[in-house]
Amino acid sequence: TCELLCFLVKDCGFPPYMDGATVDYTNTVFGAEANYLCVKGYSSSGNGTTVCLSSGSWSETDLLCSASFHSTWQQVATTKASSTTLHQKQKLMNRLSANCKPNVRVKAGFKAWDRVTYLSSYDKRMDGKCFGQSVRGLTKSSWDSFETSPQREFEIFVPHAQSTHMSVDDSRTVTKSSYDGNFIWLVKDDQCMSTSYSSDSGSVFTSLFEGEADPFFDTYYLDENTNTACGQRTVHVSTNPVMTFQTPPYWYVRKDCPSGKHILRWNVTGEFHNTEKNFYSKPWCPDTCWHHVFNTKTSPTNNAKHIRHLFSGVQYGHNVMLKVEHVVTKAREVILHDGHVTVGVKEFWLPADNDAFSSGSLQAWMIASTTGRVVECAHFPESFRVKDIKKEEKHSDWFLDSRQWDKVLSIDGTGTVLSGSKSTLLNNVNEGRSLRVGVLHTNGIYKALDLDTVDVSRTGQIAANIIHNVDLVLGRGNNVRFTDTCRMVSSIITTEGSYKIYTYNIGAGGNHSIVTGVAKIEWFIEL
Incomplete structure (x- = not known):
């Protein structure tokens, strides 16, 4: 009887996490059942039932959840200053003209390193010429270090293998230069993007409640009174007709609403310039590879x-x-701390x-x-x-x-490989694949980061550049807050184990520091 009673109070703890699946259960003691179900975006095979055993562990389940969609990056064109063919240019222009805009990256060679950069915007002009702009960056003194006083930098790539570079310092002084180079254009074939798009505002509203956001926009505002949604995006910096930067430059913030498109322009000197309003909306291209996890209001007991x-x-x-x-x-960044998730x-x-x-x-x-x-x-x-x-x-x-991510490399704070290989990571980076980095600190805090650009040194090391996160202060009890001035942080994390940051306010300078107490750096590639 005592032995039986011991079995009854045996607790197996949480059922193990299975990637691509949720698990439902009411308790975790001996004899309890838990049922795994594959989430949206994953197909299932096998039985997902598991039982808490007398040993204090859960029984094996033969459920297999496989990602239904995989994305590929295709090398669409290699443009060279001296010998780019018309066929290569036309092939690229055709891909950039798609109704549902694909993600595009450009791999460019510099003197000290190669850079794979995500294009924050691109367009095709009336004359058939197209161009793409890189995301905001900060100037670097070496492949893994920011300059003593970094400047904001931008780049325009055109298929004629030409590039215009612009940097802006804290005094708003603008410096521009141009060069010819060899660029590899990589376009994402994203099977998670719906091709049956609709611009109907009601459909957009419903899709957003299901987590099907159009990746063209950064943020959405939902109006539940009218069942409509507005999308916002910081699009690009002003250019002139010959596809170089205008002086002075303006940031363009775009908003699409059912009433039409709005554009806000803001000069780097802090001067608002004008707005435009055109009565048309971008086609809706929902990303279907997201699944709902919970609502803090309706799921308090679970x-x-x-x-x-x-x-x-x-x-x-x-x-x-x-x-x-x-x-x-x-x-933009995710922090795991004290059993909670903060973004x-x-x-x-x-x-x-x-x-x-x-x-x-x-x-x-x-x-x-x-x-x-x-x-x-x-x-x-x-x-x-x-x-x-x-x-x-x-x-x-x-x-x-609901995409499938593969951890291809794990290193400690000195760059020593714990699992995976740097060569596998390098091969995937050269293909333009999406990359995420997770950092485990010795105090138990885990931080996962979105990347803007990736640099490859001449020795094959990787540097992830993260631009413009807001400086967060982590206190006791998961008490996360902004600094009083909402300072920004830009980071460089490398496969050599270094983690360097620059903390600053626009127009007010900043400070360099090296992040210590790093236990592990993990590198994930989207499959």
Whole structure:
């Protein structure tokens, strides 16, 4: 009888995490059953039932969850200053003209390293010529270090193997240069992108509630009174007709609403320039590879199991998307700490509704935690002046991406390989594949980051460049907050084990530092 009683109180703990699946259970003691189900974006085979055994472990399950869709990166064109063929140029222009805009990367060679950079925007002009712009970066003194006083830098690539480079320092002085080079253009064939798009505002609204965001936009604002959605994106820096940067340059922030397209232009000197309004909208191209994990309002009794699924998914390389009240946006960085998940999202612009988008607009950053805590910083553009920092409790929906990620390399803080290989990572980087980095600190905090550009040294080492995250302060009890000035952080993380950051305010300089206490750096490639 005593032996039987011991079996009855035996606890197996949480069922093991299975990538691509959720697990449902009511308790974890001896005899309890748990059932695994493959999530959206994964196909299933086998039985997903597992039982808590007298040994205190869960029985094996033969369920197999396989990603339904895989993405490939195709080398569409190699453009050379001296010998680019018309066929290569035309092939590239045809791909860039697709209704559902694909992700595009350019691999370019520099004197000291090669760079694979994501294009933040691209377009084809009326004369048939096309161009693409790189994301914002910071100038570097070496392949793994920022300059003493880094400048913001931008680059325009054109298929004629020409590039225009522009840098802007804190005094708003602009420097431009041009060069001819050899560029490899890589275009993503993303099977998660729906080809049966619709511009119907009701369909867009419904898709967003299912986590099917169009990756063209950074952030969405939902109006539940009218069932409509507006998408926002910081598109590009102003160019002139010959596809070089204008002086002075302007940032373009685009917003698409059912009432038409709005564009806000902001000069680097902090001067609002003008707005434009054109009554047409971009076709809707939903990304179907996201699944809903939980809602902090409707799932309070099951939060532990849902948060654990989210927590483990991030450790397997997946990213997080968040809906907080009216705002839907993808995570820029994810922090795992004290059993909770905290995300920092890319900047968006306030007010975010249909009509207000003017000289009074503010830049905004948001951090949110599975505890329900949300902090928002409203910031005056092109300055270090903060208007307001709000800390509130808000209900939120959490999504996890359903793509398959493979951890191809794990190193310690000295660059020593723990698992995988640097050569495998290098091969995938050269193919232009999407890359994420996870950093485990010795204090137990895990941080997962989205990357902007990837540099490859002449010795085959990899440097991940992360630009413009907001500086976060992590306190006790998962108390994450902004610094008082909402400072920004740019980082360089390398396969040599170095992790260097530059913390700064635009127009007010900054500080360099080396991140210590790094236990492990993990490198994930999207399959």
